[in-house]
Amino acid sequence: MTDPADTPASTLSLRAQDYPRINAALDFIAAHWDEQPSLERIAQAAGLSPHHFQRVFTRWTGASPKRMIAALTHASARRLLADGASVMDAALETGLSGPSRLHDVFIAEEAVTPGNARTAGTGLEFAIGHAPTPFGTGVFLVAPRGLSALAFADNGGEAEAEADLKARFPAADFSRDDAAAHDFAQRIFGEGGTRPVPLVLYGTPWRRQIWRALLAIPPGQTISYGDIAREVCTGKASRAVGAAVGANPVSWLIPCHRVLASDGRLNGYHWGLERKRAMLAYEAATR
DSSP: OOOGGGSHHHHHHHHHHHHHHHHHHHHHHHHHGGGOOOHHHHHHHHTSOHHHHHHHHHHHHSSOHHHHHHHHHHHHHHHHHHTTOOHHHHHHHTTOSSHHHHHHHHHHHHSSOHHHHHTTSTTOEEEEEEEEETTEEEEEEEETTEEEEEEEEOTTOHHHHHHHHHHTSTTSEEEEOHHHHHHHHHHHHSTTSOOOOOBOOOOOHHHHHHHHHHHTSOTTOOEEHHHHHHHHSOGGGHHHHHHHHHTOSBTTTSOGGGEEOTTSOOOOOTTOHHHHHHHHHHHHHHO
């Protein structure tokens, strides 16, 4: 027999009941994450004991308070490193005691060290090539084990799209391989529908979580940024979801074109709203 406490209605009731305390905790974390606050401090802001707060917060958000602070710390440190800060400075700016703590955060979040993140792709090797697709010229970024990125360009815009992809890994090595691009184009858009395509994605666990949510949107259907945020963690994360959707490296296969504004408007497509509209029409026609 199903426990009444485990029914969808009771789960929603619990989440509604917990909201005021969770909201207070999220406000506290947003204001104080760079102080690396203890569980006790956050629980006090929510008006709960540490043990009870840990359970309620994890149940409501899907992540522990420590995990959420680590994600904020990682995102801020990554921006600092990209802007030229040293590993030591990035650690201290984000409230950590030193590089070893920042190292642990990066390994947990991204499976790379802060030094490797700062070198922006050093040691990575990609082939980059162009091939025709139903949505203009496809620019394919291919790693040794699969496809890492797919961009689209109008005639004459190929160089700009290629530069966009290369800028994501400015210290990586690139070689030209249009034959590899044509092979992937045929797999994805050729007769008979999409064939399996191995993907090699470089991104934080948070971004990969959002990209997995995008993969769950059926062809011919759309969803809002807020819907994804509520599904993954909390509706308050819509802005963070939008950033992760915008950072999607593999257009079309990871269908960020199926995400709309809350009022149903087309918005926010990196390769142009006209192309987003065409993709949705293409899917509707071939569904």
